[in-house]
Each structure stands twice: as C-alpha cells, then as structure tokens.
Amino acid sequence: MHTLRLxxxxxxxxxxxxxxxxxxxxxxxxxxxxxxxxxxLSLNILFSNTTSLGGWGLGEVVALLGVFRLVNTLMMSLIxxxxxxxxxxxxxxxxxxxxxxxxxxLFLISFTRIILWRVWDLALxxxxxxxxxxxxxxxxxxxxxxxxxxxxxxxxxxxxxxWIVMMAITFWLVKFDNxxxxxxxxxxAGRYPATVYPPWLRAVVTFIVPVxxxxxxxxxALRGDLNAWQVLLFLGVGLGSVLVARRVWRAGVxxxxxxxx
Amino acid sequence: xxxxxxxxxxxxxxNWAEQWQYRANLLMYLLYWMVSPIVYLAVWTAVANxxxxxxxxxxxxxxxxxxxxxxxDVLTSEITIHILGYKVQEGSLxxxxxxxxxxxxxxxxxxxxxxxxxxxxxxxxxxxxxxxxVQPDFSAVTLGNLLLAVPAVMLGFGISFVLGxxxxxxxFWTTRIYSISEFYWALAVLFSGQFVPLELMPGALRxxxxxxxxxxxxxxxxxxxxxxxxxxxxxxxxxxxxAWLVAGLAVFLVVWKAGVKRYSAxxx
Numbered sequence: 001m002h003t004l005r006l007x008x009x010x011x012x013x014x015x016x017x018x019x020x021x022x023x024x025x026x027x028x029x030x031x032x033x034x035x036x037x038x039x040x041l042s043l044n045i046l047f048s049n050t051t052s053l054g055g056w057g058l059g060e061v062v063a064l065l066g067v068f069r070l071v072n073t074l075m076m077s078l079i080x081x082x083x084x085x086x087x088x089x090x091x092x093x094x095x096x097x098x099x100x101x102x103x104x105x106l107f108l109i110s111f112t113r114i115i116l117w118r119v120w121d122l123a124l125x126x127x128x129x130x131x132x133x134x135x136x137x138x139x140x141x142x143x144x145x146x147x148x149x150x151x152x153x154x155x156x157x158x159x160x161x162x163w164i165v166m167m168a169i170t171f172w173l174v175k176f177d178n179x180x181x182x183x184x185x186x187x188x189a190g191r192y193p194a195t196v197y198p199p200w201l202r203a204v205v206t207f208i209v210p211v212x213x214x215x216x217x218x219x220x221a222l223r224g225d226l227n228a229w230q231v232l233l234f235l236g237v238g239l240g241s242v243l244v245a246r247r248v249w250r251a252g253v254x255x256x257x258x259x260x261x
Numbered sequence: 262x263x264x265x266x267x268x269x270x271x272x273x274x275x276n277w278a279e280q281w282q283y284r285a286n287l288l289m290y291l292l293y294w295m296v297s298p299i300v301y302l303a304v305w306t307a308v309a310n311x312x313x314x315x316x317x318x319x320x321x322x323x324x325x326x327x328x329x330x331x332x333x334d335v336l337t338s339e340i341t342i343h344i345l346g347y348k349v350q351e352g353s354l355x356x357x358x359x360x361x362x363x364x365x366x367x368x369x370x371x372x373x374x375x376x377x378x379x380x381x382x383x384x385x386x387x388x389x390x391x392x393x394x395v396q397p398d399f400s401a402v403t404l405g406n407l408l409l410a411v412p413a414v415m416l417g418f419g420i421s422f423v424l425g426x427x428x429x430x431x432x433f434w435t436t437r438i439y440s441i442s443e444f445y446w447a448l449a450v451l452f453s454g455q456f457v458p459l460e461l462m463p464g465a466l467r468x469x470x471x472x473x474x475x476x477x478x479x480x481x482x483x484x485x486x487x488x489x490x491x492x493x494x495x496x497x498x499x500x501x502x503x504a505w506l507v508a509g510l511a512v513f514l515v516v517w518k519a520g521v522k523r524y525s526a527x528x529x
Contacts, residue, residue, distance in 0.1 A: 030440075031440050031444065049316060185289070196304055
C-alpha cells in the first residue's frame, strides 16, 4: 500500500516534469510514427517477396512487432532514463541519498524517472498486437491468449532483471557506464521470429541477452507452438530471474562504498 | 599547401590519441552497428533458402551483400552530429571558431576519419569470425572490382560527410536537432540499401532510391565490390555522386555561414 502511494507520487512528479516539455513530446511522437511507417514498409517489402517467414505469416510478424515495441517502450520510458540517473549517481556519489531513503532501494532505482508520454507508444504497440492477431486468422484460443499475456509479462520481467544485474555490476566496475547499451543493441533482433536465425544467433538472443524470451516466445505460445510445460518453464524463468536480480542487487549495494570514500 | 597538410597530420595525431582511450567502449557501439545487418542477413537468407531465391537473389547473394555492407557501412558513414551537435547547443563551438581554419572541414573531418580507422581495427577481427560462421562464397570479387570500389567508397564518404554536416548545422536554429537527425537517419536506412538490396524495393520507390544520394553510400559500392553493378550504370552513378558532392558542399557552406552568423547573434 505504502509502495503504491509512493509510485503514485513518482508518477505525479514525472507528469509535472514531462508537461514542461510538451513540444518535445509531440516531436518524439512524430518521430515514433515515422519509425512505425518505416517498420510496416519494411514488412511490406519482405512479404511482397515471400508469403511466410520461417512459417510465420504477416499477421503473426505484425503482432511480434507489437510485442517488440512493448519491450522497446520499457527500454525508453523506464530503463534508459533511470540508468542515466543511476550512472550519474555512482559517478558523483549522489546515489548515497537514494540508498539512505527508508524505501526499498531497488524500487526507487527502477521507478524514479518515468517518461509518461510513452504511454502513447504502449497504446500503439497493443493496437499492433490486436491487429496482427486478428489478421493471422483466428488460430488463437482463450488458453493460448492467456498464455501469451502471461509470457509477455514474464518476458518483460526477464529484461528488467537483466537490466538490474547490469546496473549492479556497476558497483564492482565503476567505469561500466554503457551498461544497457548491449541490451539496446541486441533488442533489434526482437523484430523478427528468432526461429529464422542461425543457431549461434538464436543462442545469443535466447541465453546471453534473452531478447527472444520477451518477444518470440510469447508469440510462439499464441501460435500454439509451446506445450503447457514449456509455458510453465518460461514463466518460471521470468520469476527466477527476478529473484536472482534482487540477490545480485543486494550484494552490489553491500559492496558500494560511495564515490568519496 | 604543406602548412595545411601539417595541420591535418597534427589533428590526426591528436584525434587518434584521444579516441584510442575509448577502444573498449567502441566494442559496444560496434554491436549497435552490426546487429541490424546481421538480422537482415539472417531474415533474407532464411527466405531465400525456403523458396530457392528471392527476385533472382540466392542465399549466398544475401550473405555476401550484408557482410560487405558491414564494412562499407563503417567506411562511408559519419558521426558529425555527435561531434558537433552538442557544441553548438552548449556554446563550446566558440573555441573552434577562434581558430584560423574551417572547424568542420578540418578537425571534425579528421575526427570522423580517426573514428573510422579505430572502428575498422576493432571490426575486422569480429567480421572474420562472422564470415567463418556464415561461410559466404566471395569468389565473384576480383581485384578490378575492389579497385573500382575505392573511389566509390571515398565519394560515398564525401557525400555522407557533407550531408551529415549540413543536417548538424540545423542545430543553429533548433534545439530538437536529434529528432531531425533521426528523420534523416531513417531516410538513409531505407534508401541506402541497408535494409534490403534496392532491386527488391517496390516498383514505385525504386526510382526515388536511385536518384537520392543514399544509395551511393552503401548499395552502389557494394554492387561494385561484388561485381554485380551493370556496366552501363557505373559511369552515371559516379557522375550522380559528383553532382551530389558538389551540391552538398555548396549547400553546407551556405548553411554553415548563415548558422555561424546566427550563433554569434544569440550571444552564445
């Protein structure tokens, strides 16, 4: 309850900050629309030369693009702004004040800065998903839809956990200030089904930087490619990664000794 | 003349030494650069494999295309906005303006070149590993093709440099320069052949792509290297490139001059 109230306050502060830069928000929405046009055009080029991509139809790839954009919104609205604040905190020592607050430090680190107008991206992503699922020909059952929604959540949890681990590593290696670059770089691989990639690339995006777990896997559940055990396994991976990330974070905070000492 | 050469030489030493410190960071940025061509390589190869060929292109054609793209991309791209954009916004450009030389055509240019050299140094080993994984058949590449591609790559870098510098100059007028450069970048990605070899573009977009300068940065040099450029298109493309280079340089000089005037007027 206390945490929820705190989150509400953070949202309010961020809303006030974002409202000061309304024009920026409009420009960014336009740029984002342009990227969407670009992405749809490239899918159009792809599918005018073929009817399926590794067995996936156009509708399914559009839905995948929607899920990719969900993860990308997570990156843009939460991960990047908070990482910038965090890195500055470690470098300049202002992180001390955050750690001294009588609140869970992990919560404060992850949600202090939220770029709220990105909500609009979220709506766009959901539209793409709904449109893609409808266009893919109604192969989805209530059960597979349910699994899809759960796996999107657990995929986002995996990405979130990886981010927390990358930030915690900064406690040991202070100069590690491009900690999320690798995440963003490999995110691009989430636009297409990982099943068309050669085995080495699929291994990278599944196990090392698990972008595919957050993008391809939920869609596979929707297509009915996964059995119940596999769905449970991936949900377990999502839960497990959050637990591991919390542990690594606590160990990192213990190691942290401030910039001045 | 020799004085000018000495200036460039010294700028090179300074820039190289400065950027050499960041070689580890470079590996991360290189990832950014490499992931999207590798993804498209994988996607198009998969499509070509599933149906024999796409528009006459085989899986190997796609593999060689995107692997060559990785190198040509580094050779002809520029990062002027990251060097100059913040200087215009924060006012530290004033220091550069005091020097008795054109800051963009000297130090920004050399910074770009030093960055390119360093990037290649890191890229080449990674590229070799990648080539071993993909195992493309490069037997169509001849020495003559490579020699012909050298001026094309230099021309491509020249064009991309003046265009990028012109876009960066818009920072004199607007603070939203990074959004504008994102627009520019998206155009370049689409029309340069970065996403897809131009022959697979929809019919309506192809003539646009062929007239725009972006194909000269990537698609044209790649086609030359791989020996796929139709002989009758080679000379017209070089002429088109020269025209874009001259026009781009002229526009840049005008915009720069107007921008610097405005910059001092703001009092920055």
